[in-house]
Amino acid sequence: MTFNRIERSLSRRTFLKGTAAVSAALSGFPIPAIAQSSEVTIISAESNANTAEVLRRIAADFQKAAGTKVVVNNMDHEADKTAIRNYLVAGAPDVCFWFSGNRMRAFVTRGLFDDISDVFEKEKYADVLGATAGSVTVDGKQYGLPTGGTLWGMFYRKDVFDEHGLTAPASWEEFLAFGEKCKSANLTPVAMGTKDLWPAAGWFDQMNLRINGLDKHFALMNGEMAYTDETLKPVFDHWEELIKQGFFTPDHTSFGWQEAGAFLAQKRAGMMNLGAFVRAAFPQQDLPQLTFAPFPVIDDGLGRYEEFSLNSVHIPANAKNKSGAREFLTHFYKPENLAAYLEPGGNVPPRNDLPASKDPLVNAAVESLKAVAGTSQFYDRDTDPDMAQAGLVGFQEFMARPERRDAILQRLEGTRRRIFKL
Amino acid sequence: MYPRPVPETAHASRRLYMTLVGAILIVWLAPLFAVILTSFRSMADVMSGNLWGWPTEIAVVENYTAVFTQTPMARYFLNSLVITIPSVVGVLILSTLAGFVLARYRFPGNMLIFALFVGGNFLPHQIMMIPVRDLMVRLNLYDTTTALIIFHVAFQTGFATLFMRNFIAALPDELFQAARAEGATPFQTLIHVVVPLVRPALAALAILLFTFIWNDYFWAVVLTVSDDVKPVTAGLANLRGEWVSAWNLISAGTIIVAVPPVVMFFLMQKHFIAGLTMGAVKG
Amino acid sequence: MTSLWRRHRWWLTPTLLILPGAVLFAVVILASSVQSLWISLHDWDGFGPMVWIGLGNYRELMDDPQFYVSLKNNVIWLVMFMLAPPIGLAIALLVNQKIKGMRLVKSMFFIPLVLASVAVGVVFTWVYTPEFGLLALIFRAFGANAPALLSDEHFVTFAIVVAALWSQIAFCMVLYLAGLNNLSEELIGAGRVDGARGWNMLRHIVLPQLTQVTFIAIAVTVVGALRSFDMISVMTRGGPFGSSSVLAYQMFEQSIFSYRFGYGAAIASVLFVIMAVFITWYLTRIIRAEERGA
Numbered sequence: 001m002t003f004n005r006i007e008r009s010l011s012r013r014t015f016l017k018g019t020a021a022v023s024a025a026l027s028g029f030p031i032p033a034i035a036q037s038s039e040v041t042i043i044s045a046e047s048n049a050n051t052a053e054v055l056r057r058i059a060a061d062f063q064k065a066a067g068t069k070v071v072v073n074n075m076d077h078e079a080d081k082t083a084i085r086n087y088l089v090a091g092a093p094d095v096c097f098w099f100s101g102n103r104m105r106a107f108v109t110r111g112l113f114d115d116i117s118d119v120f121e122k123e124k125y126a127d128v129l130g131a132t133a134g135s136v137t138v139d140g141k142q143y144g145l146p147t148g149g150t151l152w153g154m155f156y157r158k159d160v161f162d163e164h165g166l167t168a169p170a171s172w173e174e175f176l177a178f179g180e181k182c183k184s185a186n187l188t189p190v191a192m193g194t195k196d197l198w199p200a201a202g203w204f205d206q207m208n209l210r211i212n213g214l215d216k217h218f219a220l221m222n223g224e225m226a227y228t229d230e231t232l233k234p235v236f237d238h239w240e241e242l243i244k245q246g247f248f249t250p251d252h253t254s255f256g257w258q259e260a261g262a263f264l265a266q267k268r269a270g271m272m273n274l275g276a277f278v279r280a281a282f283p284q285q286d287l288p289q290l291t292f293a294p295f296p297v298i299d300d301g302l303g304r305y306e307e308f309s310l311n312s313v314h315i316p317a318n319a320k321n322k323s324g325a326r327e328f329l330t331h332f333y334k335p336e337n338l339a340a341y342l343e344p345g346g347n348v349p350p351r352n353d354l355p356a357s358k359d360p361l362v363n364a365a366v367e368s369l370k371a372v373a374g375t376s377q378f379y380d381r382d383t384d385p386d387m388a389q390a391g392l393v394g395f396q397e398f399m400a401r402p403e404r405r406d407a408i409l410q411r412l413e414g415t416r417r418r419i420f421k422l
Numbered sequence: 423m424y425p426r427p428v429p430e431t432a433h434a435s436r437r438l439y440m441t442l443v444g445a446i447l448i449v450w451l452a453p454l455f456a457v458i459l460t461s462f463r464s465m466a467d468v469m470s471g472n473l474w475g476w477p478t479e480i481a482v483v484e485n486y487t488a489v490f491t492q493t494p495m496a497r498y499f500l501n502s503l504v505i506t507i508p509s510v511v512g513v514l515i516l517s518t519l520a521g522f523v524l525a526r527y528r529f530p531g532n533m534l535i536f537a538l539f540v541g542g543n544f545l546p547h548q549i550m551m552i553p554v555r556d557l558m559v560r561l562n563l564y565d566t567t568t569a570l571i572i573f574h575v576a577f578q579t580g581f582a583t584l585f586m587r588n589f590i591a592a593l594p595d596e597l598f599q600a601a602r603a604e605g606a607t608p609f610q611t612l613i614h615v616v617v618p619l620v621r622p623a624l625a626a627l628a629i630l631l632f633t634f635i636w637n638d639y640f641w642a643v644v645l646t647v648s649d650d651v652k653p654v655t656a657g658l659a660n661l662r663g664e665w666v667s668a669w670n671l672i673s674a675g676t677i678i679v680a681v682p683p684v685v686m687f688f689l690m691q692k693h694f695i696a697g698l699t700m701g702a703v704k705g
Numbered sequence: 706m707t708s709l710w711r712r713h714r715w716w717l718t719p720t721l722l723i724l725p726g727a728v729l730f731a732v733v734i735l736a737s738s739v740q741s742l743w744i745s746l747h748d749w750d751g752f753g754p755m756v757w758i759g760l761g762n763y764r765e766l767m768d769d770p771q772f773y774v775s776l777k778n779n780v781i782w783l784v785m786f787m788l789a790p791p792i793g794l795a796i797a798l799l800v801n802q803k804i805k806g807m808r809l810v811k812s813m814f815f816i817p818l819v820l821a822s823v824a825v826g827v828v829f830t831w832v833y834t835p836e837f838g839l840l841a842l843i844f845r846a847f848g849a850n851a852p853a854l855l856s857d858e859h860f861v862t863f864a865i866v867v868a869a870l871w872s873q874i875a876f877c878m879v880l881y882l883a884g885l886n887n888l889s890e891e892l893i894g895a896g897r898v899d900g901a902r903g904w905n906m907l908r909h910i911v912l913p914q915l916t917q918v919t920f921i922a923i924a925v926t927v928v929g930a931l932r933s934f935d936m937i938s939v940m941t942r943g944g945p946f947g948s949s950s951v952l953a954y955q956m957f958e959q960s961i962f963s964y965r966f967g968y969g970a971a972i973a974s975v976l977f978v979i980m981a982v983f984i985t986w987y988l989t990r991i992i993r994a995e996e997r998g999a
Contacts, residue, residue: 423801423803423888423890423893424798424801424885424888424893424906424907424910424911425798425801425802426897427802427803428802428804436804439802439804440804440806440807440810443799443800443807443810444810446796446799447810447813447814450813450814450817451813451816452839453828453829453832453839453871454816454817454820454828456828456831456832456839457827457828457831460831473837474839474842516725516726516729517726519722519723519725519726520722520723520726520727522722523719523720523722523723524723527719529716529719533992533995535723535727537988537992538730538731538735539730540987540988540991541984541988542730542734542735542738544928544980544983544984544987545734545738545977545980545984546931546932546953546973546976546977546980547932547934547953548934548952548953548956548957548969548972548973548976549737549738549741549973549974549976549977550733550734550737550738550741551741551956551957551960551969551973552740552741552744552751552960552966552969552970552973553736553737553738553740553741553744554733554737557733557737572729572733573733575729576729576730576732576733576734577730577733577734579726579729579730580730580734583726607714607718608714608715608718608719608722609718609722612722633819636821637819637820637821637822637823639821639822639823639934639935639938639939640934640935640938640957643938644957644961654821655821655823655824656823658821658823658824658827659823659938659939662827662939669831669837672827672831673831676824676827676828679821679823679824680820680821680824683819683820683821684816684819684820686819687812687815687816687819688812691812691815694819695815695879695882695883698876698879698880698883699879699880699883699884
């Protein structure tokens, strides 16, 4: 999943990295960091250049204050996902950024992330984090700090809605009616680009949360429920209904989410299921038009569960300077530093004691989260990565060829049985 | 000559023939022209969907400046040079040595070693992917240009040795007999007889290797992750993820990736073609 | 010491000279390939312990529908790629004329050969893009709508192969042009005297002289077809839903995205076996030619 990459395009366009490129050029061969105990090395994977800049600044401040040298290596967001498996074992940094929840747990169970419950206790993080602390907790111990989150929802343009007299659908019936209205106004009801696979899985998550609720969704994510289970049937029935009625962008497998986002920005689509990072597809002057509503309710009897992906920061178990890393984390996690770090990307703060953001979308997300009964992170963060790869492909295929539902689900079920050793 | 030459006196048919060939050439290179043209287009044109009409303004300077200043393309370009040049030099040295021995010394296993070099050269890259990646991780070289250099030198040595061996084997025997008669050591023979004579082969090989290594994408993806190490090919793929609809910038990036091999080719065309066809024509 | 060196240098020097290349090649290329065969017998996620499962990965492969899709696509690549030698020959015949400006024209025809496949992939992705692409433009000129080739599971592989053929044809054309320059003028002249023309001349007098070139052209084309990875990775990443994947790409995807190194190694091993058949055929021909020469 690439939803952090986006803003890179936006910021790179406005932000000249000239100096960074020159200094990088002069450094020549990258030398594997041989950390001395007085040094803290950090690997980050910020695709937003402004966020990376803030992180460097925070690191520089820390270096000045603590007298400890800090080295920040910023890697490509996608590449980091495979590289981390190498560097956690051989050549671990002292601090690294990752994803909370199941993806973190995979490394915790292998003993690759350090237990930082002591920091939690000392800094009393439990008091300011609330529910988000759970995403970094395994068996009562904390293995990282949540950094910032993305709340998923249905994004749309206010002016398009006004022009066509549309309102954000709150129920399934309203959603279907919304689609009809869009189509008669020559709008694609829902912009969708599945070239990068994951947007289809996001749609699946939303539908499953609305129809089956959080517990059953997690049963599926944890491999405890079959993909052929009857429980999932209404999810695919509803989804198929939308597909058959032409709710989604035609040829969606040809487009990345950015191109699909452009359809929304160009007033050619009604809504789009994404995080606030969809703004990257919008020209600056159109941003005030962008807003979002929660995914429509399908079953009134269920609590409101939302998709909320939470990133995190960790100390590898093989880090050489764990005390320095702890000091750095404490510094990084000060409200003013964390707020500065989150601002460029428009991510939702995990701490409840940060000042209100200047970004209306962030504040709307914070408000919206208050009414939420529980959250999942995202399909490819909540389930086994091997399962996720198969699932992403399966959902894309379902969106293009709904008639193959049974074959796809059989296949996914086979994959589940293999992975969870059933 | 086949086909029969169009007679030199038939000016009209000659002109007609060239027009026909020119027309085919334009179709042949149409995709390339399209990309070049697009790299000249302004963002305004691209945003408004004017991708094939006449550009409202020529933004060639802006686009290429943008690629070099707002994306890490300059860095990727430098990385590609840092990877390609030492690799080519390394392969040339190793393959001259190995090719000389295989061409001029009969020993048990000579043919076997030769066959392994040739056969290994045809292996699918994927069969080595996991162990090579693992090896680089263990050597603490993963995500360094050194890792790519080591791999390229190792792999291309197979092809290059075949090439040099054939070339050295075709040198006149008398030269080597004379050297032996004068009591030259094998090393002296190599330096004073072989090296001066294989220069054209080295030139041909160098340009071929440059193209192969510069254009490599698979190993760039497998062995590198950070922007400080990535060559242009992997960099271009990255760029596409970030600049999805900025066709003009992607096109400019594509041209930047394509230019060095094309320039090398035009500068050293004779050597390039001689190199490619050496095996084929030798018979 | 010196005398020992003197006595043995006749074999020591050659050994020392061949050693660096041979060792590097043996360690990095050959040993790695063998190691992959070993890994393919294990369940391994790339950083945990390796678990021996014997032929388990291969058994799973036999039941994996994606494997058959990839295999089928490999066959499509192989068959369609065989168009490269004849088309390359055709273009070579077309430009094999001594007319002013022809040299430049030839060079221009060669260009796709030196372009990075990533660049070719980007160029053709764009040619195929619905609505904006060159193909869409052409279709619109005829009042039709271009199909979204890269998202159609039936066309996607063909669309990618066409892009890949672009440079492969240029490669074959270079080979044939060199071959045409080495034709025996006597045989051609004799043929002309006998009244051989056009197709007959090509079939009975020219092609037999180009056997060796054709052998090389077919060899590089087979290798090119089986090696296809870059274009797929750049143009579709195997999509939509795996329908354009080939063994090389499936192997990469399973290893890097699904962290299934054992399974990936098994796929690579299958590809290796297919390639080995070809390598054996090629090597026997080469070695036989060597022995005849020696």
